[in-house]
Amino acid sequence: MFTEEEHRKVQEIRSHYPTAQAAVMSVLHLYQDKYGYISFEGMQYVAELLEIPVEHVLGVVTFYEMYHDHPIGKFHLQVCTNVSCLLRDSDTVLETISKRLGIAPGETTDDGTFTVTEVECLGSCGTAPMMSVNKEYKENLTPEKINEIIDALLAS
Ligand code: FES
Secondary structure (H helix, E strand, O other), X not given: OOOHHHHHHHHHHHHOOOOOHHHHHHHHHHHHHHHOOOOHHHHHHHHHHHOOOHHHHHHHHHXXXXXXXXXXXXXXXXXXXXXXXXXXXXHHHHHHHHHHHOOOOOOEOOOOOEEEEXXXXXXXXXXXXXXXXXXXXXXXXXXXXXXXXXHHHHHO
C-alpha cells in the first residue's frame, strides 16, 4: 500500500518517537493523505507496519475527528459549532451550506464533491464563526462569504 519512499518516511517518523504507538498518528496522516480515508484494511496495514495491535489504531482513528474511516467528499467542510462559533451564529453557517449543497451535516453530495460535518472547537475562536475546508481555515463567515467560497471550490 505504501511505496518504498513512503516506507522510508514511516521509518523516519518512527525514529522521532520513543515507541511505535506514539508514532501512529503521524503514520495515519500519511496514509489518509494518500487514500483520503482510513479503511479497516488500512488500519490493519498501519498496525502491521508499526507492529502494534490493530485495536490501538482503531481506537485512534475513531477517537479523533481528523481521521475518516469512510470515504468523504473532495472538499470536506468542517463547521465548528462550539461555544464561540455558536454565539457568533454557526447555525446560519450550517444552514447556508446545507441549503446551497442540499445536504445535512454528516452527508456527502451525490457527486462526491462536498462533505459537511459539524466539529468541536478548531482553535480559531477569535475569528468565529469559522470552518475548515480540507486543511484551510475559512473565518469570520457570513452567508455571502460562504457562497463565494463554494463558488471558488466549484470553479477549481
Ligand atoms: S469555538 Fe469555533 S473555533 Fe473555537
